[in-house]
Amino acid sequence: MKQKLSVIKIGGNLIEDPKGFEHVLGLFSKMEGNKILVHGGGKKATELGNKLGIESQMVNGRRITDPETLDIAVMVYGGLVSKNIVAKLQALGTDAIGMSGADANTIQAHKRPIKKVDFGLVGDVDKVNAYAIFKLLQAGFTPIFCALTHDGRGQLLNTNADTIAAELAIAMSEQFETTLYYCFEKKGVLQDVEDENSVIKHIDSKTYDELLAYGIIADGMLPKLHNCFYALRNHVAKVCVGNSEMLDQSNVEYTTLTL
Numbered sequence: 001m002k003q004k005l006s007v008i009k010i011g012g013n014l015i016e017d018p019k020g021f022e023h024v025l026g027l028f029s030k031m032e033g034n035k036i037l038v039h040g041g042g043k044k045a046t047e048l049g050n051k052l053g054i055e056s057q058m059v060n061g062r063r064i065t066d067p068e069t070l071d072i073a074v075m076v077y078g079g080l081v082s083k084n085i086v087a088k089l090q091a092l093g094t095d096a097i098g099m100s101g102a103d104a105n106t107i108q109a110h111k112r113p114i115k116k117v118d119f120g121l122v123g124d125v126d127k128v129n130a131y132a133i134f135k136l137l138q139a140g141f142t143p144i145f146c147a148l149t150h151d152g153r154g155q156l157l158n159t160n161a162d163t164i165a166a167e168l169a170i171a172m173s174e175q176f177e178t179t180l181y182y183c184f185e186k187k188g189v190l191q192d193v194e195d196e197n198s199v200i201k202h203i204d205s206k207t208y209d210e211l212l213a214y215g216i217i218a219d220g221m222l223p224k225l226h227n228c229f230y231a232l233r234n235h236v237a238k239v240c241v242g243n244s245e246m247l248d249q250s251n252v253e254y255t256t257l258t259l
Contacts, residue, residue: 003177004178005172007178011182012041013043027244027247036143037145038164041080044080045063048076054068054069064120065121077147082144094142095142099146101157101164107129110151111123123151125164169231173234187254188200189225205229208225208229232259239258
């Protein structure tokens with residue numbers, strides 16, 4: 001019987017809202033068993049960049065990462081946000097350890113090849129060192145991953161946090177029965193974008209194809225759900241999408257995705 005593992009990705013909007021931030025960390029700290037947290041911090045990075053006179057360049061919602069922007073990402077994701085999360089979790093009795101993909105060689109990536117757009121120092125994941133993460137969990141630590149990887153040759157790379165969460169969940173699925181949680185500001189995948197309460201409780205591959213065909217899943221939800229099904233097709237047991245309340249065991253108002 002495999003042990004259970006929860007991989008939780010929290011979005012930038014939760015990090016921006018001090019009350020929401022405290023709340024989600026409180027719920028995360030109460031979750032039982034093995035767990036990993038993955039966080040972004042894009043809005044804070046944009047904020048700091050503006051203060052330093054370095055403008056963010058975005059293409060299709062993705063950040064172009066030149067060397068100066070990478071420096072800011074490292075400062076914000078790997079420093080400010082990571083250490084705040086770790087300190088708050090320690091106060092809640094969770095023995096957290098802040099990680100980038102370079103730490104313990106946990107996530108190696110390569111610079112994204114230039115096709116139509118040069119995204120700069122952006123990484124696409126090659127491999128996850130599941131053994132190193134397993135040893136940390138075994139030692140009683142809770143890994144907190146920021147959105148940074150490395151190429152094995154000394155270069156840090158900015159990497160999408162949703163992708164990191166999916167890749168971690170996939171890599172750990174050999175050892176654990178893994179559930180991947182994507183926490184963002186909505187209650188789940190909505191039937192009607194205008195109606196906050198129109199949560200679709202369960203989506204399988206067939207329903208997913210129908211929702212795509214009818215245009216119900218569009219815009220920002222497309223890459224998110226693409227990641228969800230990518231994880232499911234690679235042995236992640238289930239994926240849950242919703243706001244932070246889904247981390248509370250008594251709540252049922254969120255979307256569960258299975259094959």
